[in-house]
Amino acid sequence: MKQSKKYPIYGIMAEFETPGAILKAAQTAHDAGYRVMDAYTPFPIEEVSEAVGFRRKDNRVALTSLIGGLLGGLGGYTLASSAAGVWFPLNIAGRPFIPWPMFIPVTFEATVLIAGLSAAIGMLIMNGLPSPYHPVFNVPRFNRVTTDRFFLCIEARDPKYDEGVVTEFLKSLNPTEVTLVQG
Amino acid sequence: MSTNNYPVPSSIDRYGRNGLIAAVVGFAALIISIFTVSPTQFFHSYFLGFMVFVGLCAGSIGLLMLQYLTGGMWGVLTRRIFEAGSRIFPIAAILFIPIFFGMKDLYSWTDINYIKSSEDLVLKAGWLSTPFWIIRTIIYFAFWIIMMVVLNRYSKNLDADPGFKWSRKLENFSGGGFLFHFVFMTLAAFDWMMSLTPAWNSTIYGFVMIVGQGILALSFTIILISIYAKEEPLASIIKPVHLHDLGKLLFAFTFLWGYLCFAQLIVIYSGNLPEEIVWYHMRIRGGWVWVAYLVIFIHFALPFALLLSRDIKRSVRSLLPVAALLFVMRIVDLYWWIEPNWHQEHFYFSWADLAAPLGFVGLFVFLFVREYKKRGMLPLGEPELELTLHPKGAH
Numbered sequence: 001m002k003q004s005k006k007y008p009i010y011g012i013m014a015e016f017e018t019p020g021a022i023l024k025a026a027q028t029a030h031d032a033g034y035r036v037m038d039a040y041t042p043f044p045i046e047e048v049s050e051a052v053g054f055r056r057k058d059n060r061v062a063l064t065s066l067i068g069g070l071l072g073g074l075g076g077y078t079l080a081s082s083a084a085g086v087w088f089p090l091n092i093a094g095r096p097f098i099p100w101p102m103f104i105p106v107t108f109e110a111t112v113l114i115a116g117l118s119a120a121i122g123m124l125i126m127n128g129l130p131s132p133y134h135p136v137f138n139v140p141r142f143n144r145v146t147t148d149r150f151f152l153c154i155e156a157r158d159p160k161y162d163e164g165v166v167t168e169f170l171k172s173l174n175p176t177e178v179t180l181v182q183g
Numbered sequence: 184m185s186t187n188n189y190p191v192p193s194s195i196d197r198y199g200r201n202g203l204i205a206a207v208v209g210f211a212a213l214i215i216s217i218f219t220v221s222p223t224q225f226f227h228s229y230f231l232g233f234m235v236f237v238g239l240c241a242g243s244i245g246l247l248m249l250q251y252l253t254g255g256m257w258g259v260l261t262r263r264i265f266e267a268g269s270r271i272f273p274i275a276a277i278l279f280i281p282i283f284f285g286m287k288d289l290y291s292w293t294d295i296n297y298i299k300s301s302e303d304l305v306l307k308a309g310w311l312s313t314p315f316w317i318i319r320t321i322i323y324f325a326f327w328i329i330m331m332v333v334l335n336r337y338s339k340n341l342d343a344d345p346g347f348k349w350s351r352k353l354e355n356f357s358g359g360g361f362l363f364h365f366v367f368m369t370l371a372a373f374d375w376m377m378s379l380t381p382a383w384n385s386t387i388y389g390f391v392m393i394v395g396q397g398i399l400a401l402s403f404t405i406i407l408i409s410i411y412a413k414e415e416p417l418a419s420i421i422k423p424v425h426l427h428d429l430g431k432l433l434f435a436f437t438f439l440w441g442y443l444c445f446a447q448l449i450v451i452y453s454g455n456l457p458e459e460i461v462w463y464h465m466r467i468r469g470g471w472v473w474v475a476y477l478v479i480f481i482h483f484a485l486p487f488a489l490l491l492s493r494d495i496k497r498s499v500r501s502l503l504p505v506a507a508l509l510f511v512m513r514i515v516d517l518y519w520w521i522e523p524n525w526h527q528e529h530f531y532f533s534w535a536d537l538a539a540p541l542g543f544v545g546l547f548v549f550l551f552v553r554e555y556k557k558r559g560m561l562p563l564g565e566p567e568l569e570l571t572l573h574p575k576g577a578h
Contacts, residue, residue: 062493093455101452104445 010135010183011037011155012166013142014175019045022150025173026051029154032169036158040136040151052152061123068118069111076110077103138182153181189416189560195552202548209542216535223525224533226285231521232539233282234376235399235514237275238392239547242400243268244327245364245393247334248357251350257428259571260421262562264404266338267554269331274550276324278543283317292381303382303458311378323371330360338562345564368393379524383462387447394440399513401436405429405506409499416560423497424574430496433506437490441483466523470530474519482512514540 016022019041026039030053039048084090085098092099124130136142136153145151152175154166163180170178213232217225247265250258282289291297292311298304309315333356341349369389377388408429412421451459467475486509495501518536525531561568 066491095455099452101445101449104449 008183009156009163010138010181011153011158011161012163012170013136013139013151013153013179013181014170014173015141015177015179016150016152016173016175017148019048019150021174022152023048023051025152025170025175028173029152029169033160034154034158034166036161037152037154040142040145040153042146042148042150060126061119064122064126065115065119068122069115072114072118073107073111075114077107079110080106135181135183139179141177141179149176156183188563191556191560192411192414192416194414195411195556199549199552202545202550202552205545206542206549207545209538209540209545212538213535213542216533216538220533220535222285223288224535226282226288227522227525228533228535228539229281229285230289231514231518231536232543233275233278234517234521235540236278236543236547238396238399238513238517239268239403239544240272240275241327241364241368241393242396242398242403244272244331244334245361245368245397246400246404248330248361248364249397251353251357252361254567255428256425256567256571256574257432259562259565259567260408260425261404261429262338262565263558263560264407264555265400266335266558267551268400268403269327270335270554271547271550272324272327272331274546276328279320279324286313286316290378290381292378298381301382307381311381316374316378319370319374323367326363326367330364334360341562341564342558343564345566347566349564350566365389365393368396376520379521380462382458385447385451385459385462387443391440391443391447394436394443395513395516398433398436398440398509401429401433402506402510402513405433405502406510409503409506411560412499420561420572421499422574425571426499426502427493427497430490430502430505433502433509434487434490434496437483437486437509441487444483465527466519469528471519471523474515474530478512478516478519481508482516486512514544 014025016025022039022041023045026037026048029037030051035053037052039052041048080103081098081100084103089097091097095102136151139151141149142151152170152173154161154170167178167180209232213225213228216228243265247262247269250262250265286293290311292304292307293313298308298311304311334353337349337353337356341353369392372389372392373384376392377384408417408421408426411417412426448463451463454460465471486505489495489501489505495505522531522536561571565571
């Protein structure tokens with residue numbers, strides 16, 4: 001299974017048994033200067049994502065959704081008002097050709113639709129899903145990540161990465177097991 | 184039971200005192216307006232102020248039942264505030280009495296000749312008769328006072344006997360109570376406010392009022408919590424996640440309110456029938472349209488846009504001004520719903536319309552502080568209290 005020639009090894013992974021242990025491990029690793037790492041847990045733990053160095057400003061889904069919503073609302077309103085007011089003006093009970101209250105439902109629905117789609121599609125593009133292959137699954141025990149185990153993986157892309165040093169470092173965090181992850 | 188019962192900080196007395204001063208100034212000005220403006224204007228302004236006052240009480244009791252039904256941290260944190268607000272209902276009932284004497288000045292349907300002028304009104308004459316109207320009002324207040332007494336007594340029992348026994352009872356009682364609250368508040372909104380324009384009707388009117396009262400009571404609550412978030416005992420409890428919940432709820436209420444107002448508008452705008460459109464017509468003519476824009480943009484669009492942001496919802500410094508803005512805009516909105524009934528041609532503003540809300544809100548704050556101090560800041564017997572004090576990131 002050759003993924004990338006540049007990084008034949010994806011990283012080194014440590015297994016932990018409690019949320020507290022992984023949180024502490026992630027914090028220690030971040031303090032030790034490691035930056036390219038990820039934590040895998042059976043359920044979301046907000047503090048852990050902060051500990052591995054994920055900042056909210058890195059998350060562009062909200063902005064994508066806002067822009068999508070604004071464009072959707074503008075588009076919906078423009079569509080309705082150009083169709084009924086410009087391209088084919090309809091006189092309905094003497095109302096103005098562009099009776100804005102009548103177009104609010106369309107505007108609202110288009111806003112919600114496009115904002116929702118932008119959020120969903122933007123999220124998929126930005127987090128790289130769907131991902132049919134991911135090296136972390138080369139670790140057999142990693143299957144337990146959806147049940148009761150917590151994993152911290154320091155990746156080979158990290159500038160401070162050195163196989164020996166990182167292995168020793170992870171072992172010092174009292175994990176259940178430390179494994180080399182094939183790329 | 185915990186030894187710490189989270190007492191209300193004594194610094195709250197300052198707000199009570201200021202409330203009393205505002206009440207005295209407001210009501211004195213209101214009484215002066217009888218002689219310097221007119222008795223009619225006095226009743227109009229008094230009615231406006233009263234609707235703000237009763238909105239705070241009814242919003243509190245509605246949210247009190249809502250938080251029992253939904254559960255969650257926000258309810259545990261705000262319960263004592265809603266309870267204190269609901270206990271002011273008897274005073275609201277007493278403050279209603281002057282309105283009985285002003286009915287001739289407020290309601291055109293009290294004039295039998297006016298009723299006879301229209302066939303539609305003749306059909307409504309049975310419902311809109313003064314004695315029946317007064318009896319109904321007494322029934323509404325009796326209902327709320329009974330609800331208030333039961334909810335507060337059960338809550339006391341929950342403190343004495345912590346656990347699920349009484350919290351289940353409160354949940355079940357709130358389920359039925361909430362339903363009847365909607366029925367009675369809808370009828371009250373029809374009787375008190377919608378009948379100001381007797382020929383006009385809108386079935387969603389009561390719902391809009393209920394949600395408006397929810398915004399009023401919730402923004403009052405958020406203001407209070409924001410003020411005390413920096414002071415013990417709340418300082419060590421309140422975390423951004425709590426404010427986030429309250430902010431989200433305020434956002435939801437604002438949006439629901441806008442949605443319902445628009446639902447009323449679009450039906451009437453589409454139909455464009457003379458007897459229906461008149462309600463909006465009298466509210467956009469002769470300068471009133473600027474108040475309408477104020478309501479649309481400052482009461483709805485601005486808080487909506489601000490509350491979209493997660494950061495604004497999670498910080499006291501930014502959530503407090505939004506809540507204060509909504510509180511003020513609720514009064515402006517009520518003014519726009521009430522006052523044009525008597526001034527259909529041109530925008531009209533009397534200083535008594537400023538004095539009345541000042542007096543009534545001041546009185547509410549004064550009474551609220553007195554009630555709120557009685558029972559600490561947090562419900563000690565509540566099973567969800569532990570989760571509220573130590574919220575987990577994961578669930």
